[in-house]
Amino acid sequence: MDAAYYPFSVGGIACAVLLDGASLLGKEGILRRYPDATEAEFRQAFAEIGRSLDDADSAFNLLLIEHDGERILVDAGEGGKPKGGGVIESLRLAGLSPDGITQVILTHTHRDHVLGLLTHDDQPVFPNARYLLSRTEMAYWRGRVQQGIVDDSAILAMLDAQGVRLIEMDAPILPGLTTIPLPGHTPGQIGLRLEAQGETLLHLADALHQPFQFAHPEWSPTFDLDTSVSVPTRREALARAADDHAVTLCYHLTFPGLGRVKRAGTAFAWDKL
Ligand SMILES: [Zn+2]
Numbered sequence: 001m002d003a004a005y006y007p008f009s010v011g012g013i014a015c016a017v018l019l020d021g022a023s024l025l026g027k028e029g030i031l032r033r034y035p036d037a038t039e040a041e042f043r044q045a046f047a048e049i050g051r052s053l054d055d056a057d058s059a060f061n062l063l064l065i066e067h068d069g070e071r072i073l074v075d076a077g078e079g080g081k082p083k084g085g086g087v088i089e090s091l092r093l094a095g096l097s098p099d100g101i102t103q104v105i106l107t108h109t110h111r112d113h114v115l116g117l118l119t120h121d122d123q124p125v126f127p128n129a130r131y132l133l134s135r136t137e138m139a140y141w142r143g144r145v146q147q148g149i150v151d152d153s154a155i156l157a158m159l160d161a162q163g164v165r166l167i168e169m170d171a172p173i174l175p176g177l178t179t180i181p182l183p184g185h186t187p188g189q190i191g192l193r194l195e196a197q198g199e200t201l202l203h204l205a206d207a208l209h210q211p212f213q214f215a216h217p218e219w220s221p222t223f224d225l226d227t228s229v230s231v232p233t234r235r236e237a238l239a240r241a242a243d244d245h246a247v248t249l250c251y252h253l254t255f256p257g258l259g260r261v262k263r264a265g266t267a268f269a270w271d272k273l
Pocket residue numbers: 110112113206251252
């Protein structure tokens with residue numbers, strides 16, 4: 001199981017990226033998930049950023065923020081069902097245990113972000129946490145559970161029992177910490193903006209999944225629910241990250257998924273930290 005811990009700070013606020021897991025997608029994984037380009041175009045796009053299509057990967061990067069008396073985890077990984085599950089070991093590497101997490105913010109409710117909330121026998125992994133997600137995302141999630149599209153009723157029951165706070169998509173959370181709307185991948189996806197002492201961190205969640213999307217923000221994965229929304233969301237989020245010169249976190253980029261976005265022609269480029 002993959003586990004790793006990458007500490008950093010934003011204006012004196014202690015943060016870290018905790019790896020929950022990583023997997024190799026390779027050529028087959030990219031071609032199956034991304035219908036907007038050909039193998040030759042993907043090979044060229046990866047070559048232009050010094051990578052290989054055959055080594056394409058996907059990580060689960062969980063953000064930890066220690067701020068204002070709270071220890072906040074952003075998303076919970078996949079809990080080893082079947083991927084991920086490394087967050088417990090990654091927390092241990094950081095000198096922490098799951099019962100020290102006071103809040104879990106869910107950027108959205110896809111299973112690689114929420115299955116890690118419960119153990120294999122449906123107990124809460126973070127027994128002292130309260131939970132926060134957007135009102136729009138919760139409505140979308142409950143609808144999918146009611147329609148039988150996903151079987152997440154045990155997670156919803158746990159959230160209801162432990163306490164869940166539903167917020168608007170651009171809401172203040174703590175001093176310096178606000179959510180930002182990132183609709184399209186799911187209707188209620190949120191990212192985060194943390195600002196302190198002139199430094200900015202942007203968490204872009206699943207607004208972008210692969211490094212070729214900086215140069216080609218119009219190429220979307222099949223699991224973007226509505227690409228007529230997700231593509232403009234991606235462009236706006238990347239423009240904001242570039243113009244703010246923000247340290248930027250992308251949940252699925254190679255661990256730790258941190259870097260800075262810069263403008264490149266009509267698209268973008270990525271300087272990883
Ligand atoms: Zn995801």
